[in-house]
Amino acid sequence: MSSAHKRILLKVSGEALAGDNSFGIEPPYLQRIAGQIADVARSGVQVAIVVGGGNIFRGMAGAADGTDRVTADLMGMLGTMINALALSNAIMRQGVMSKPFSAATMPSVADTFTARDAKLALEEGFVVVLGGGTGNPFFTTDTAATLRAIELECDVVLKGTKVDGVYSADPMKDPTATRYTQISYDDVIKQNLKVMDTAAFALARDNAMPIIVYALDDKAGLAGVLEGKGLSTRVGNPL
Numbered sequence: 493m494s495s496a497h498k499r500i501l502l503k504v505s506g507e508a509l510a511g512d513n514s515f516g517i518e519p520p521y522l523q524r525i526a527g528q529i530a531d532v533a534r535s536g537v538q539v540a541i542v543v544g545g546g547n548i549f550r551g552m553a554g555a556a557d558g559t560d561r562v563t564a565d566l567m568g569m570l571g572t573m574i575n576a577l578a579l580s581n582a583i584m585r586q587g588v589m590s591k592p593f594s595a596a597t598m599p600s601v602a603d604t605f606t607a608r609d610a611k612l613a614l615e616e617g618f619v620v621v622l623g624g625g626t627g628n629p630f631f632t633t634d635t636a637a638t639l640r641a642i643e644l645e646c647d648v649v650l651k652g653t654k655v656d657g658v659y660s661a662d663p664m665k666d667p668t669a670t671r672y673t674q675i676s677y678d679d680v681i682k683q684n685l686k687v688m689d690t691a692a693f694a695l696a697r698d699n700a701m702p703i704i705v706y707a708l709d710d711k712a713g714l715a716g717v718l719e720g721k722g723l724s725t726r727v728g729n730p731l
């Protein structure tokens with residue numbers, strides 16, 4: 493496999509880890525995603541990963557049930573840590589070195605994230621899996637993915653999710669929605685296209701960080717998507 497990329501940030505959807513279920517982790521999906529990541533890492537691309545937590549807990553939903561939002565978001569961030577440990581372990585089972593980091597200090601669970609330590613681990617050949625989002629409530633793991641990509645000087649953010657790109661409307665709700673192959677940061681924000689939150693798109697725009705949105709179950713796999721195969725949308729400045 494040849495790739496123009498030296499270091500990438502992959503955002504793995506928490507919901508996608510649940511496979512056909514509505515919550516939890518489905519081992520075959522976890523292993524398939526880990527296998528794709530291991531293939532790319534073996535080809536020499538440095539891979540940092542931010543994992544979502546929608547399969548475990550979302551702060552907004554918890555707050556709607558009466559838990560205060562800050563506590564609910566802490567619960568959500570802990571949920572992403574569960575996914576980070578599972579994914580890091582699954583990557584190691586594919587025979588590739590992987591190290592989990594946590595945004596919150598929990599020394600017996602994982603190293604606390606610092607950009608310096610994560611970069612060193614990437615240079616040593618580890619796939620780093622970053623749990624705990626940004627470490628702050630009122631944010632999402634999409635914003636964490638963009639933030640960490642900038643901090644770690646990655647070339648691109650790949651948002652691996654359940655849909656194969658950015659559409660004119662939510663394709664899960666509107667069957668007439670059409671997919672963009674390329675869209676600017678300003679257009680995605682102006683049109684309020686919700687595949688990622690506005691904070692994530694604004695941070696990417698202000699730091700010229702390109703984002704590729706693709707489906708984690710695309711037949712081309714992560715390696716193929718990096719080579720421009722499969723279906724995806726590139727959000728960024730015009731090439």
Ligand SMILES: Nc1ncnc2c1ncn2[C@@H]1O[C@H](COP(=O)(O)OP(=O)(O)OP(=O)(O)O)[C@@H](O)[C@H]1O
Binds near residue numbers: 504547658663686687
């Ligand atoms: N304009 C749009 N184009 C594409 N998808 C959209 C759009 N608007 C809303 N969506 C929805 O956004 C979802 C992806 O974002 P979401 O935050 O729900 O999931 P995720 O980040 O993949 O998961 P998690 O939060 O569990 O990590 C898609 O499944 C899709 O239904």
Ligand SMILES: O=c1ccn([C@@H]2O[C@H](COP(=O)(O)O)[C@@H](O)[C@H]2O)c(=O)[nH]1
Binds near residue numbers: 633
């Ligand atoms: O920086 C962050 C990241 C996440 N959270 C909380 O975790 C859940 C799950 O993350 P998703 O991005 O929705 O997958 C999120 O709903 C928040 O409650 C956070 O507080 N800060």
